[in-house]
Amino acid sequence: MNKKILTVDDSRTMRDMLKLALSDAGYDVVQAEDGVDGLETLDREGADVVITDINMPRMDGFGFIEGVRANPAYRGLPVLVLTTESSPEKKARAKEAGATGWIVKPFDPVKLVDVVRRVSG
Amino acid sequence: MTDQHTNPEIAQQELMAFMAGGQEFCIDIMAIREIRGWTAATPLPKTPGYMMGVINLRGTILPILDLSARLGLGACEPSGRNVIMVVQIGSRAVGLLVDAVSEIIMVKAGDIQPAPSVAMDEMKALIIGIIPVGDRLLSLLDVNLVLPELEAEVA
Amino acid sequence: MSADDPFEAIKQTFFLECEELLTDLEASVTALTFGDGDGETINAAFRAIHSIKGGAGAFGLEDLVRFAHVFETFMDELRSGRKACDDTAIRAMLHASDVLADHVSFARGLIPSMDEERSATVANDLRALMNGAGPAPLPAAAPEPSAPAGTTDEIEAAFGFKPVMFNLDALPEDAAMVPEGWTISFKPHVRLYETGNEPALLLRELARLGPCTVTLHAEALAPFADLHETAAGLSWTIELDAPVEKTAIQEIFEFVEDECDLVIAPKGGALDTPDVGDVDIAALLAAATAPASDPVVPAAADVDIQALLAAAQAPLVPPIQSAGEAPTTAPQTPTKAPAATAAAAPATSAGTQASIRVDLDRIDKLINVVGELVIQQAMLAQSVAECGLTASSTVKVGLEDLEQLSREIQDSVMAIRAQPVKSVFQRMPRLVREVAEMTGKQVRLVTEGEATEVDKTVVDRLAEPITHMIRNAIDHGLEDSEGRAAAGKPKEGTIRLAALHRSGRIVIEVSDDGRGINRERVRKIAIDRGLIAADANLTNEETDNLIFLPGFSTADTVSDISGRGVGMDVVRRSIQQLGGRISIASTPGKGSVFTMSLPLTLAVLDGMVVRAGGQTLLSPLPSIIESFTPREGDLHRIGARDWVIRFRDRFLPLIDTAKVLGFSPPDRGEINGKDGIAIVVENEGGSQVALWVDDIQGQRQVVIKSLETNYRKVEGISAATILGDGRVALILDIDALVVLGRQQANHADFKIAS
Structure with a gap:
């Protein structure tokens, strides 16, 4: 059975890009449009890895990750942050929220899959 | 498709022979989409005399032209015996009113002779060759030329 | 463009999304202009620009990315409050929004060229504002006088390039001396587990670099009962027998460098003192007090990676697969789960994305077919009427229902194409x-x-x-x-x-x-x-x-x-x-x-069916003011050919429809007041003329059919339609008709006292 990846991004383009890259690598992909949607989708569908954007309406990526980590069931769930900023503060902030790691946009599909594999086994 | 009849590399060509204004003509069969019986057309104002008007062809508006009139052979008085050849001209479909269609003939490029200069301008402009078949002589028409109003767009 | 190329398809999605994002941006900026904005407005604007930049980066649209980055950085300054959102800032945003829109249009091929100069000017304005902004100008905001094309630094900043570590660290000293192997000391903090990282996976990654000998140090491990809470008690020493770059190892630990004590040293040598930037003080201390050359753990055992993986994974981290069904959905039986998921899925799609994208051609085709349906239905109704059935016959009643349904379908289909003017x-x-x-x-x-x-x-x-x-x-x-x-x-x-x-x-x-x-x-x-x-x-x-x-x-x-x-x-x-x-x-x-x-639509038209010169014609209803049968003395002849007709207290030029269109038989006499009806229509500038027709047959909504599809534009006619009897009727082009009428009558609208 394929691993399931939840992507949370308000940009349709990004969601499509992620889906294309991940599906090609044999992952199942479920999508959400913002943090709130992301938490609901995660509860409903489950996921083996989560990839989330930071800047989103309603609930941003940091809020989303904190929400994920607040649920003991998702304690060890790898959550990767998509960020265009490679600044240390952004990463630190993501880490503080509970992110497992990050993917810098624009991402190379091979690298993306590599990172996903690295955190999910 | 438009240049098939002049292309020597094409060994054989199918042509549709038909009567219009009492004379025999033929056109490339590839240009014909369908042949249907005559139905009365709704006249269009401010158009050349050979434009019979438009009919409803399964929901699209199909212009009908009187090929006999177009060739300078006199206006046709259409009746139930006349037929409309629906031909493709560029992106457009156009109905040609003719007396009757007779047969499909196969010709080789060598069978087509250059059109001799004839007196009538209308005819000369449309005929791109002549084909003797037994005792008969068929004039080969280029359908792309029948609607000069559209030529600019077809070209 | 090929629909088969998923990348190209996504690019088209991106441009569509850009349109929406630019619209959002415009709305935000407009709100700010009117003082209606707040923090969230600025945030929304920031997000729009950010998303455009993100997508643009994916498609290598460098100029767009570069500009979006400057704009985004500027918005970030406003968002963080480091820069006040004053009139100057708003004006800059207005200009930047316009330039950003141009960049998108250019990237999309909608405009032939990009005003680079303006783009550079606006970008420099943004930078200048940021520089005056206060204590924390971002690197990208650094002054770059006359940098229209952008420097390499700027491009990198714009792309959010994370400089690949190989490049950064592959300085001559390191590159020249790749050791035979590495000794890695790795002690995860609790936080490492809390962020969903997994030592076993990290070790597995290391094993990909070359043969590893892994030593597990369990000395700090708490009693078994508390195991999962204190997993951080575990630490490892890994001997990596491969001449790899140090950066390759660092990269594996990239995500966890702040959440573990990590020392990477050339094999055989003393443990390297890590860069200050790499680890925190605690890690430094740990490194100093835990010399790897002297394994302090008596219970230390050599384990192979596979065994370790199995061991580490089981107790420490619950399998992720269980996450989905954990506490919240615990009672579900396996058989029920798929059904519940299936039921839930459409519900969300309705809640989060209540729209689908459909190719316009498909809708147009549907509209066409529905138009045919309506016509066919009308034809059928006419045939049935000719059969002389009673009003209560089931055929007639059924036909009426069919008509109703046809109309409803038509309305619904037209509604699909309806869009807000926004x-x-x-x-x-x-x-x-x-x-x-x-x-x-x-x-x-x-x-x-x-x-x-x-x-x-x-x-x-x-x-x-x-x-x-x-x-x-x-x-x-x-x-x-x-x-x-x-x-x-x-x-x-x-x-x-x-x-x-x-x-x-x-x-x-x-x-x-x-x-x-x-x-x-x-x-x-x-x-x-x-x-x-x-x-x-x-x-x-x-x-x-x-x-x-x-x-x-x-x-x-x-x-x-x-x-x-x-x-x-x-x-x-x-x-x-x-x-x-x-x-x-x-x-x-x-x-x-x-x-x-x-x-509201261009596909159907309300028209008045009239007869003129033996032809059935449609006059568009919106143009019609009134129709009436003239009384004796309403019609007057002026000059040789021209007629006027009294309408209310004025005399209007009268256009003989059949004659103007050339439909009147040559032997037809002149207009007289008895054999026709005048239709008063409004023409250019709201002035009015009357069209003379033989009679009026009623009003009808018709589907507009272009004459140009298979023929060309015809003077005096705007389009055609198909009536209930299947015949084509022409739709009058009132304006052109009036012009034709003028050419024949050759004088303008005028007015005389009555």
């Missing part, structure tokens, strides 16, 4: 800004009714006339600041753009609070240009509407701005081609209102 309205703030800047006037744009829906074909064609009306209103309608001050008005002029539905049509109003129409001047121009007689007696309304007459606006009355050489007659003509009308109402000193009304 997309057009939101292009206007930019236009207003540009024209305001060109004219040096202060203008505020107010929009209303953006949600008003209209057929997509109409939406697409609204932009041009609205643009003209707004240009005209700012250029001619509004006074300059001094003029306004003198008139006791606020310095800032207001343009109001509104959309509303009125009796089955969409009405667009463009009003200004300017000076109004100078009727004396309009009248003089009209007389000078021979458009009206010097002694013509016109109402105020008629005078105002003279501006729509062909030949009224000429080069010296149309400025570059309002017309770009296009007069109001052209505007009116383009509106009329859509089956619309335009008029103006003006109050001197108070302003003007342009009102344009359009049909």
